[in-house]
Amino acid sequence: MNEDTVTGLAKRNIWLRGLLMILMGLAYQLTGTVLFIMAIIQFVFALVSDAPNPRLAMFGRSVGRFQSQIANFVSFASEDLPFPFTDWPSGD
Template sequence: MDTESLKTNVTSGKHWLRLVYMLLFAVLLYVAGLVMGVVIVLQFLFALLTGSPNGNLRQFGESLALYIYRVLEFLTYSRDDKPFPFSDWPDATVPSSSTAPSSTAPRRKTRPRAAAASSNDKSAPNKEDQNNTGDDHPRN
């Protein structure tokens, strides 16, 4: 890189303006993290007291998580468009039932990366796969 292009980059207003936006979004990210902590505690208390999570809190938590993700994308130069309040708030879609999981696909136990990397024969199921019943609790 020659000194002329370096001088042009350093004196360019767009980089310094982005720094101002980055500082603003760093503060918003901190506040969003605090709000997410409050949502987590409230959701736990709600589930503890009523037996099921609150659908509105779940939807807000999901949209807040999407907002945090978009802020991080902007801060890491993964995207150039600025998140809320310079664009729309991210819309989270949550199932209508307050007790339904966010995904209908069953979760499967996976092996740790080290074990998966050391296993060369992918066609033969291992003992863990044969004993996997789909849930984490022993049967009575």
């Protein structure tokens, strides 16, 4: 490969990454909304039953980890693509 080919591939990769960053930013906003709605539901559960729902807590933890993966990707702190390119983060 010559230098022009390598430069062309790098430019194509940065544009692809830019597109993925936009899509992941939209996913971050969507999961933020889901997390907010889930927090309200969890609060109602805690009011009614005097204890939070453990399944919702585990799901909330996994959503938070997903948001962390997105933040790391869009800020160039990580090259690892988040879900759906990898497995959904566990809530354990």
